[in-house]
Amino acid sequence: MKNLKLTTIKVKNQARTLVKVKDITIGEGFTVIAGPCSIESEEQAIETAIRVKEAGADILRGGAFKPRTSPYAFQGLGIKGLQILEKAGKESGLPVVTEVLDPRDVSWVCEYVDILQVGTRNMQNFSLLKEVGKAGKPVLLKRGMFSTLSEWLSCAEYVLAEGNPNVILCERGIRTFESYTRNTLDLAIVPSIKEVSHLPVIVDPSHGTGRLSLVERMCLASIAAGADGVMVEVHRNPAEALCDGDQSLSPPMFMSMMKKVRKLQECMVEINALDRESSK
Amino acid sequence: MELKEIRKKIDLLDSRILRILNYRMELALMAKKLKTSIEDKDREKEILERIRLNSTGLINAEFVEKVYTEIIKESKGLQQRDHRLIGFQGEHGAYGEVALRAWNSEWVSVPCAGYSAVFEGIKKGLFDYGIVAVENTLGGVVGEVNELLVNTDLYVAGAVELPVYLCLMTLPGTDHRDIRSVYSSSQALVQCHNFLERNHLEALQYYDSAGAAKMLAEDTPKSSAVIASKLAAEIYDLEIIKEDIDDFERNMTRFLILSAKANVAEGDKCSILFSTAHRAGTLFSVLEIFAKHDINLTRIGSIQSGAGNYTFFLDFIGSNKDEKVISSMEQIKKVTSSLRFMGCYKEKRVD
Numbered sequence: 168m169k170n171l172k173l174t175t176i177k178v179k180n181q182a183r184t185l186v187k188v189k190d191i192t193i194g195e196g197f198t199v200i201a202g203p204c205s206i207e208s209e210e211q212a213i214e215t216a217i218r219v220k221e222a223g224a225d226i227l228r229g230g231a232f233k234p235r236t237s238p239y240a241f242q243g244l245g246i247k248g249l250q251i252l253e254k255a256g257k258e259s260g261l262p263v264v265t266e267v268l269d270p271r272d273v274s275w276v277c278e279y280v281d282i283l284q285v286g287t288r289n290m291q292n293f294s295l296l297k298e299v300g301k302a303g304k305p306v307l308l309k310r311g312m313f314s315t316l317s318e319w320l321s322c323a324e325y326v327l328a329e330g331n332p333n334v335i336l337c338e339r340g341i342r343t344f345e346s347y348t349r350n351t352l353d354l355a356i357v358p359s360i361k362e363v364s365h366l367p368v369i370v371d372p373s374h375g376t377g378r379l380s381l382v383e384r385m386c387l388a389s390i391a392a393g394a395d396g397v398m399v400e401v402h403r404n405p406a407e408a409l410c411d412g413d414q415s416l417s418p419p420m421f422m423s424m425m426k427k428v429r430k431l432q433e434c435m436v437e438i439n440a441l442d443r444e445s446s447k
Numbered sequence: 448m449e450l451k452e453i454r455k456k457i458d459l460l461d462s463r464i465l466r467i468l469n470y471r472m473e474l475a476l477m478a479k480k481l482k483t484s485i486e487d488k489d490r491e492k493e494i495l496e497r498i499r500l501n502s503t504g505l506i507n508a509e510f511v512e513k514v515y516t517e518i519i520k521e522s523k524g525l526q527q528r529d530h531r532l533i534g535f536q537g538e539h540g541a542y543g544e545v546a547l548r549a550w551n552s553e554w555v556s557v558p559c560a561g562y563s564a565v566f567e568g569i570k571k572g573l574f575d576y577g578i579v580a581v582e583n584t585l586g587g588v589v590g591e592v593n594e595l596l597v598n599t600d601l602y603v604a605g606a607v608e609l610p611v612y613l614c615l616m617t618l619p620g621t622d623h624r625d626i627r628s629v630y631s632s633s634q635a636l637v638q639c640h641n642f643l644e645r646n647h648l649e650a651l652q653y654y655d656s657a658g659a660a661k662m663l664a665e666d667t668p669k670s671s672a673v674i675a676s677k678l679a680a681e682i683y684d685l686e687i688i689k690e691d692i693d694d695f696e697r698n699m700t701r702f703l704i705l706s707a708k709a710n711v712a713e714g715d716k717c718s719i720l721f722s723t724a725h726r727a728g729t730l731f732s733v734l735e736i737f738a739k740h741d742i743n744l745t746r747i748g749s750i751q752s753g754a755g756n757y758t759f760f761l762d763f764i765g766s767n768k769d770e771k772v773i774s775s776m777e778q779i780k781k782v783t784s785s786l787r788f789m790g791c792y793k794e795k796r797v798d
């Protein structure tokens with residue numbers, strides 16, 4: 168990790184990076200990002216946005232440019248999707264995040280959204296990283312599915328080196344021999360990041376597990392692991408989703424998960440206080 | 448050419464044919480303002496004769512006569528109804544037309560090449576009204592219009608304050624990554640300067656924003672977009688890439704609705720025009736009269752009219768039926784070298 172100049176902790180008690188997006192501060196408390204895998208229609212996006220907002224989400228997610236394994240799968244609505252996402256954000260009052268795939272799209276995507284996401288498949292797309300580094304909007308950098316912690320931080324380093332300090336790391340599961348889950352959610356990475364880096368880190372249990380039944384548990388586990396937030400896929404009607412319907416929560420499921428999230432957050436305040444006491 | 452491409456061209460052409468037909472109907476309504484009877488058999492014969500002679504290629508005389516008989520029938524039908532015609536500067540889709548639709552969507556809006564054509568048209572009776580921009584929060588006053596207002600005997604019949612939403616649009620199906628050049632009016636381009644810079648787009652001046660939209664739809668230049676109103680996107684079948692792209696929070700334009708006759712409907716706002724003798728303190732004495740009568744001024748503008756002489760525009764809140772307005776007008780008359788009451792009217796603020 169000796170090539171990491173900007174992403175690692177250099178001095179004891181170094182201040183942690185706080186990423187401000189409108190009224191939300193990522194790195195303070197527990198930020199919940201929720202929304203559909205992809206924007207499918209105006210009604211779908213707005214209804215989902217309003218329902219996740221009601222349940223207590225802080226930020227809306229939604230894909231417009233989709234990196235699909237198959238070229239024949241739904242590729243997203245593109246600019247139209249961005250227009251809808253922006254509108255859904257305005258109607259619900261939530262800041263919005265979307266993935267940007269192509270360096271040529273970075274400036275355009277910035278016109279519609281508050282946070283740029285670099286997806287797992289693009290974690291090491293260095294020209295994209297440089298471009299988002301120049302863009303002046305916070306970047307949510309997903310962990311590559313075959314990447315080590317230091318490779319991941321190295322990619323964050325690209326963004327910081329361009330003068331953009333607002334990077335949020337996002338653990339989304341890595342490839343292992345385990346096949347029951349879509350990926351293996353590596354929760355140990357969360358406290359590991361906290362030991363070496365000042366950047367906020369969140370967890371994506373939807374892609375991390377690929378299984379609806381596991382999302383809530385892994386979300387709660389993320390809180391216990393010390394994550395700064397989660398990103399979960401919520402669809403107003405998962406059975407009809409054009410993408411990742413199997414791992415998307417319905418709004419009532421999300422609502423019930425959020426109750427537990429806030430409850431556990433309260434408990435964590437006490438637990439963290441104990442931590443501080445024992446470290447004295 | 449592939450089938451998809453041919454169909455795209457047909458779609459563009461169809462919407463162009465409709466726009467031209469609309470233009471023909473507008474002209475018919477304008478002609479009606481100048482003639483006494485709708486029925487004019489000689490003129491109809493003349494039109495059909497000319498059309499028959501002009502039919503070329505696949506268009507045979509019989510077909511063209513059928514089409515034109517229908518067009519003439521429709522335009523006579525329109526002429527029989529009582530339409531209010533209102534002139535605006537620019538092409539269809541201009542912000543003046545947007546403001547007008549907010550004021551009264553039943554009125555027929557007719558594009559004019561310039562502001563003076565709007566004034567002329569009202570005077571000649573071609574239009575019942577005209578709508579002109581007088582000031583913009585970013586660009587200041589519209590000098591040309593103020594100049595025309597000073598020298599006109601038209602009245603103000605209403606006002607509209609319109610938020611200007613500048614939108615980036617392209618021909619349907621254009622990939623945003625292919626956009627290189629953006630056409631629009633110089634004002635619109637200046638107001639979107641940062642947006643254009645951020646996205647590495649070249650700004651190309653055009654005489655009018657809606658005119659640029661029309662040009663894009665008709666000439667289909669490659670790798671191009673235009674900045675114009677949402678209405679222009681609807682009219683010219685263009686696809687909006689991004690709404691509200693200007694660099695400023697508050698971009699409002701104020702329009703006046705002009706008429707040859709003084710407004711008789713209720714109003715709560717008034718406009719006056721006056722000149723003062725070229726000596727110190729005369730403008731002050733006018734303002735003092737308003738202050739003493741406790742009348743709120745909403746706009747004051749001036750224009751140089753001849754060497755050392757200034758004419759002032761003044762808008763204030765009140766009705767010409769209010770006692771204090773009547774009394775202040777009488778007093779102002781005494782301290783000014785000329786005073787013209789341009790109208791008492793309602794002002795509409797569009798959100």
Ligand SMILES: [Mn+2]
Pocket residue numbers: 204205374400410411
């Ligand atoms: Mn997904």
